[in-house]
Amino acid sequence: MTTxxxxxxxxRESVAQLDARANRMRRDVIRMVHAAACGHPAGPLxxxxxxxxxxxxxxxxxxxxxxxxxxxxxxxxxxxxxxxLYSSLARRGYFPADQLAxxxxxxxxxxxxxxxxALPGIEMSTGSLGTGVSVAGxxxxxxQVDGSPARIYAVTSDGESQEGQPWENATAAAHYGLGNxxxxxxxxxxxxxxxxxxxxxxxxxxxxxxxFGWQVLEVDGHNTQALIDALAEAxxxxxxxxxxxxxxxxxxxxxxxxxxxxxxxxxPNDEQAIQALRELGDPAPEDLNHDQARLWE
Numbered sequence: 649m650t651t652x653x654x655x656x657x658x659x660r661e662s663v664a665q666l667d668a669r670a671n672r673m674r675r676d677v678i679r680m681v682h683a684a685a686c687g688h689p690a691g692p693l694x695x696x697x698x699x700x701x702x703x704x705x706x707x708x709x710x711x712x713x714x715x716x717x718x719x720x721x722x723x724x725x726x727x728x729x730x731x732x733l734y735s736s737l738a739r740r741g742y743f744p745a746d747q748l749a750x751x752x753x754x755x756x757x758x759x760x761x762x763x764x765x766a767l768p769g770i771e772m773s774t775g776s777l778g779t780g781v782s783v784a785g786x787x788x789x790x791x792q793v794d795g796s797p798a799r800i801y802a803v804t805s806d807g808e809s810q811e812g813q814p815w816e817n818a819t820a821a822a823h824y825g826l827g828n829x830x831x832x833x834x835x836x837x838x839x840x841x842x843x844x845x846x847x848x849x850x851x852x853x854x855x856x857x858x859x860f861g862w863q864v865l866e867v868d869g870h871n872t873q874a875l876i877d878a879l880a881e882a883x884x885x886x887x888x889x890x891x892x893x894x895x896x897x898x899x900x901x902x903x904x905x906x907x908x909x910x911x912x913x914x915x916p917n918d919e920q921a922i923q924a925l926r927e928l929g930d931p932a933p934e935d936l937n938h939d940q941a942r943l944w945e
Contacts, residue, residue, distance in 0.1 A: 655718040655797055656710040663872045669704050669739060670696035670872070674901045675928045676735035676748055676944070682921040683938040684752035687760060690899035690911035692732035694836050694869070695803065698894060701875045702801055702832075703736045711741035714768035721787050723772045723802040725780025725814075726834065727761040728913070734758055737769040738944075746941040778811030780804070781831060785817040788829035788889070799828045799883070807839030809850040815860075822861035827886035830879065834869065836898040840912045854893040862891050869894030902927055 661669070673696045681687040703709070707720040724733045731751065738745040750756040757766040761775030771787075774780040784802035791798045804814060821829055833853060841847050858864040863885045865878040875892070882890030898912065899905025902924040905916075916924055918936060925933035932943060 653716065653718050656708040656713070656716055656720075658706055658708050659704050661704045663876070666697070666700045666704055666872045666876075669700035671901070671928060672739065673699060673732060673735045675925060675930050676738070676745070677731045678902070678916065678921055678924045678928065679938050679943065680731050680734070680748050680751035680758075681915045682918075682936065683749055685915050687731060687752055687915055688728045688913050689731070689915065690838075690902075690905045690908070691726070691729040691805075691834070691836075692735075693902060693905065694896040694898045694900045695729055695732045695834055696900065697870050697872050697875060698803065698832050698834070698896075699732045699736045701872060701879065703740045705876060706879050707801060708799075709740070709769075711737075711769070714742060718796065718798055720799045720801065721771045721784070723780045723784040723787070723800070724762055724774055725784070725802050726777065726805040726808050727774030727780065729803075729805075729834075730760070730762045733762060733770075734767075737767065740769075742769040743767065744944075746944040748944060749938045777808045778813030781808075781814045782817045784831070785821045785826065785829060785889075788821065788826040789824055791828055792824065792826060799830065801830050801832070803832045803834055805834045805839075806837065806844050806850055806853060807847075809833075809853050810844070810848045815856075818857060818860040818862065821889040825887050826889045829889040830882045830892065831890070832869075832892045832894055834896055835893055836896045836907075838898045838907070838909045838912060840909075842909050854891065857891040857893075861888065863888045864891045864893060866893045867895070869896035870900060 677692045681689040751758045764773045788800040867874045867878045905911040
């Protein structure tokens with residue numbers, strides 16, 4: 649690929665800054681899902697460190713040029729967790745954060761699953777489980793063919809691993825040596841119908857990817873420094889796709905949501921939202937008039 653464009657530069661924020669970003673994201677998620685009175689709060693809460701590290705340390709993106717040809721790409725394959733993606737994009741500067749109050753409102757661009765073309769920074773319409781990882785693999789193959797330095801990142805989940813397409817992608821990505829592809833597995837053991845081991849046990853997902861020929865790195869998905877180190881290790885192996893098997897806890901940061909399947913797809917009521925915001929250090933937890941711009945500062 650021939651271009652004179654300069655590749656965007658990752659922010660490389662500190663661990664303390666990234667942890668603060670993750671906490672702010674969790675507050676955004678609570679306010680977004682509460683304002684909509686529907687959505688998926690607990691999954692995004694468990695992904696906060698993963699998303700903060702990707703957008704504020706790892707990925708080469710430019711919010712002022714969201715279609716930059718040399719940008720890294722991100723695909724949220726488990727698209728129902730889009731509240732975390734919308735918060736990441738807003739806090740990274742793709743659009744004003746107070747627009748998050750329109751989450752899942754009628755006519756809003758902030759739909760219940762990411763929609764390509766609705767917002768800057770969305771690279772793929774996702775929500776039909778399994779398809780996002782396949783598209784990410786296709787993006788990585790295209791970048792490889794073009795000789796592009798762009799890297800492709802995607803988040804998938806253990807529940808999504810019950811689908812067939814992720815394993816077709818696992819085969820293809822290893823076959824083509826897609827060293828520019830990194831998947832982060834949100835491995836929390838819970839899906840909308842209960843615990844994954846009871847619904848349809850996916851077994852040792854990390855071992856399965858390793859058997860396909862992937863570089864596999866098991867990591868605490870809430871340990872920011874461990875995520876940074878694992879992503880750097882994945883980047884250094886240019887001959888194999890990488891899986892970061894991130895052990896996470898659904899509902900992380902909110903005591904009554906942690907490891908509770910019910911909050912996979914249930915919005916908090918007023919009392920619950922106030923408690924969650926208080927636990928997350930929100931300066932105005934009792935103010936649930938989310939349309940006020942000051943609450944998103």
